[in-house]
Amino acid sequence: MTNRFLSLLGLAQRAGKLAGGEDKVLQAIQKGKAHLVIVASDASPNTAKKFTDKCTYYKIQLCREYDRVTLGQATGRTERVVIAVTDKGFADAMMSSVKPK
Numbered sequence: 001m002t003n004r005f006l007s008l009l010g011l012a013q014r015a016g017k018l019a020g021g022e023d024k025v026l027q028a029i030q031k032g033k034a035h036l037v038i039v040a041s042d043a044s045p046n047t048a049k050k051f052t053d054k055c056t057y058y059k060i061q062l063c064r065e066y067d068r069v070t071l072g073q074a075t076g077r078t079e080r081v082v083i084a085v086t087d088k089g090f091a092d093a094m095m096s097s098v099k100p101k
Contacts, residue, residue, distance in 0.1 A: 004097040006066070006074040008090060009038070009083070013075040017087035020075070022047070025084040029054050034084035035091035036061045040068035043081045051082060061095055 012018050019028040028034040039051045041064050048064070055062040071080040085091040 005063075005094050006070065008094045008097065009071070009074040009085075010076070012085055012087060012090040012094075015087070015090075017085060017090055018075065019084040019086055020077070020080055020082070022082055025051070025082045026054065028084040028086055029058055029060060032058075033086045034058075034060050035088045036063060036085040036094060038063045038066070038071065038083040038085070040064075040066065040071055040079075040081045042067045047081060061091065063095070063098060065098060 019025050019034070025034065025037060029037065037051055037055050037060055039048055039062065052062060054060075068079040068081050071083060072078050075083065085094065
């Protein structure tokens with residue numbers, strides 16, 4: 001895994017600084033614990049809209065660069081559709097490694 005974003009995602013997973021799954025991510029967003037939300041690029045339109053709207057409302061950074069299999073591999077799971085990064089340092093480092101479009 002040569003991508004810095006995915007490497008940091010794996011480190012955050014091992015450090016216990018991620019919330020995974022729709023319910024846990026929604027809770028992290030609503031409690032103000034999420035600093036970055038990652039939604040898989042191949043997530044369903046409803047899921048993508050739900051988290052895009054939540055992130056816009058709560059002013060949280062959103063990343064939609066990677067598919068569910070890539071996110072799963074980075075975190076040691078089979079697949080991941082939605083992930084929240086609960087540590088500001090990891091979130092900032094991840095977003096600085098993503099190239100702006």
